[in-house]
Amino acid sequence: LESDATVSSLIISDASGNTVTVDPADITVDADGNLTTNGVDLSGLTDGELTATLSVTDAAGNTGTVTDTSTLDSVAPEAPTPTLAVDTAIDGDGITRDATINVGGLEGGATWEYSTDGGDSWTPGTGTAFELPEGDYTADAVQVRQTDAAGNTSGVGNLGAVTIDVTDPVAPVIDSATDDIDPTGTLGDGDSTNDATPTLTGTAEANATVAILANGTQIGTADADDDGNWSFTIGDANALPDGNVDFIAT
Template identity: 45%
Template structure:
């Protein structure tokens, strides 16, 4: 055990231990203390490769390689030991002994073994040559070890290739992945249903690492990243209450490896919204011709929409719903909708669903202009229009008005049977033949048509 302790100090601190240190550590070993415990003490308390806050495992290994072997790690070796540390198989207590054993293994680098063997021999010879404990000098003990340089013992033909280059910002593929957190409930909003049912917070991280979660700066829970790099923790039903309405709750994640070393942080914020949005309103954009619910304009306008909300509409009383866009939608041509058929509802950013808004009365979308229903009847006795003789236009639907009577005949005006399908033109007595033109014939929906008739 004496040789192991001398080598451990020479490799970690770059000097031979003092006789007093050696005596105390040997006594500790005989008393049951394990070598990794002493190794960790040397690293932390005596200024070795000890970890300081914020230094990651890569920095520890780079420092260790330089202290032990006088070189930067090769990427293969660095990645191997990083994996061992991140998985918890190697910690700060057994790191240096593990690296020393690895250098002497059959798969190790022969020049690394020459360096540590040479420094062990130099430290041992220095201690054996002391004339009592008082003759120990830390500087002389360090000089004896530092005299064994890599250049003085290494065979250049056996030097490793592909050395890690931290100064060039060379990426390390084995560096632990920083933790991530997925959007909570998909949108980082908690709505009333999610608060009632409970939900999960999930993310990714380094396999085997632990994620310490704090909520508003207070400890919330600890979860372990599984072998596939995923983690999740449940938020119990009722954890979010009405008192949290409108509050933004920050969650912070601290990822630690199996040895408790920090290997990354992440944070997220969820917004609590437990209030349903108001019902939207829906109405005809234009009730053409008259305010009677019959229109030639199919556009239905949707109002009272909450910012950021999505909305949908139904034209069959809520049995089927269609996603809306903008702030309007169109009705189907030549269709009559009963009161309550046309409905709208909205879902806010958090996922809360409003009550239904609906149109008041029945609505008919009529997009077809009036047409003649059969022949035009000319009551002129075959000799042109005399005073009081008529032309009768019969349409396929009710007519509400007409605009101008014109053409090549003399006329005095027409008589409209309001709200019916018949429009009668009565002559003013001019015995004239030719064409009569009827323009601006309007139906109940406001659709307009023009007609032309020849008078013999």
């Protein structure tokens, strides 16, 4: 505005003809003639293009009118969709060694952020993915939300319960082999036995699946318990042949 001009009126209208009239007393003009108004309630206007019509009057009584347009967007975007990039081993079990989380459903021009503690704290995201630290996460722990260019923030998208395990397991160990046919007993390295289906026991990472090999051929698997202990009795279908047998657990 010119230094001696005053605002007569400011009317904001939408494409449907709805209008909001701003009280000139709520308009601030700085030393450079720039206008600012805050706290204008536009809830009665329809989203889309808005037209602002400003009327001013100078000290001589001359009037002038200027118009400008902007866009009203009051609708929050949809919640983003976080998913495991790869669910390794058993598909769908939520346990993976790949820590990458893909984020789908991002609106163009929006910013997004993610939380790993149920929304207590947030980290800005970049691109369309982030890396999740190793650990166990409950169903609502990992969340993603986005804020569009107009400042509307979406609800949260939850990843669901997952376990990120990027650490290689401790190599399993065979602790003993037991002869279950008379004369029964524990077999030492190099001992002979008349039992073609002995029982092997050992340790491994808790809840790991251990593969048992005899002379390089897998003859079965055993599941370690919560303490890492496992036991495997050779089945009749894999009864050991006569001769030397080397056992390996992997």
